[in-house]
Amino acid sequence: MPDEYQNHKHYQNLEKVLEYLPWYIEEYIDDKRRRLSAATLMNYANDYKIFLEWTLNEGLHEGTPADVPLSFLESLTVRQVERFLSYLKFEIGNKEVTINRKLSALKSLFYYLQNIAEHRDLTPYIRRNVMAKVELNDLRESMETTAAKMEGKILFGDDYEAFRTFVAEGYGARIRANSKAYRFYQLNRERDAALVALVLGSGLRLSEVVNLNIEDVDFERYYVRVMRKGNKEQYVYCSKQAMTFLKTYVDIRKEKYEVSARQNALFVSAKMGPNQTMRRLTARAVEKMIEKYAAAFGKPNLSIHKLRHSFATKYHGAINDVPKLRQQLGHSSIQTTMIYTHIQNDELKQAVDRMDMPIDAGEEGR
Known part of the structure; x- marks a missing residue:
């Protein structure tokens, strides 16, 4: 069974990261605790920290990651998000699959803020979801x-x-x-x-x-x-x-x-x-x-x-x-x-190999 000590350490580290993040991300993480592992939640929190720190370093917002309001998320443009993804690829050196994971984490957060979380007056936390307009990298290849x-x-x-x-x-x-x-x-x-x-x-x-x-x-x-x-x-x-x-x-x-x-x-x-x-x-x-x-x-x-x-x-x-x-x-x-x-796929290989074999004289006349 999963190591309880290891899970405890993940949750301890998660709490430390959440201290640097806005209240609505902590609420989102709490909503996911029952369905996601401690390690996954920790990855999500780190992804959000990287994103918010990037917005501050780019001068898109002032203060600390914990100060970033919901209104700022609502005003983000597709171009700004694409710049963040380019930062992950060309400056940090993240692979496409890692970029997809970080973008998926952001998509999940923004979906929660728009479609699940509500203020007391029953209005959503954000009305505009920029992440819904940004597509994941296509990593598909044939089997x-x-x-x-x-x-x-x-x-x-x-x-x-x-x-x-x-x-x-x-x-x-x-x-x-x-x-x-x-x-x-x-x-x-x-x-x-x-x-x-x-x-x-x-x-x-x-x-x-x-x-x-x-x-x-x-x-x-x-x-x-x-x-x-x-x-x-x-x-x-x-x-x-x-x-x-x-x-x-x-x-x-x-x-x-x-x-x-x-x-x-x-x-x-x-x-x-x-x-x-x-x-x-x-x-x-x-x-x-x-x-x-x-x-x-x-x-x-x-x-x-x-x-x-x-x-x-x-x-x-x-x-x-x-x-x-x-x-x-x-x-x-x-x-x-x-x-x-x-x-x-040996059958396919054998079929291709047979193409190089000389045709039997008896078969040639059929």
Whole structure:
């Protein structure tokens, strides 16, 4: 289940950001608390802070972000908003997908101010919504194109098992000469191998993996209990091999990491810092871990998300059941899952290859 401590920290940081923002944004955030995660609300608040600070730096309004009135939002022009989006792209260096996320956050806020929030006299907070006139960047591309980009960055065939074995055993032989790195690897070898095996054997998201607790794993029925997007609880099945690696790690977890009875996180870090604190493994730590193994394995583009793609591709090739794969991955739309039907389209490849074959004399006369 999601780490309550982590959620508490997100809410603490959210409250600090809200101190710099106008009252109506705090009201909007309060309205969304029941439906959105603490991390998402924190992202929204930061996006609003960036936008309001930009308006002040541009001289569009004076004072602090908290001083920006509703009337100012109502008077913003499309040209001004487009200038902000250009600022995100050319001065901050945000990618198109990040710009879309920030613009979506603003669209959601302005929709709330125009269509949901009301003054005591039942009039809306704002009557004019400039964000409704600004379109998101079109990021659509064909599934075939997306699949083609993905193919060179995921595990196929023998590489699937080879990478799992490399993390469990091979990496140690590669770095044995570096005593410090070797000791660190020996400490975390079972944990790292279990985490990689779990993603390759279930397709879990990074956030779902780091939020797992010991009690979420059922070794007898081969599933883990996760909280998916939208705070939906789901039992996700794992391969027997993934569970074998997990069991090996769990058996040494308490003693090797000196885990206290209060710490129920499944994946934990080695003790760090002056206070020798042991804590839940963070998402960033997992990303860096995979980067390290991937580079040494010879696939530097491999990431934790690409391991999820690798599982999905292998699952589809073996089962060929898109609805079941959609449920396994926790996709809200089946269109998202359909991408895996376009990876390694062997039938299409074979049909094109046959075009280069000489025509049989018997067929030519038909």
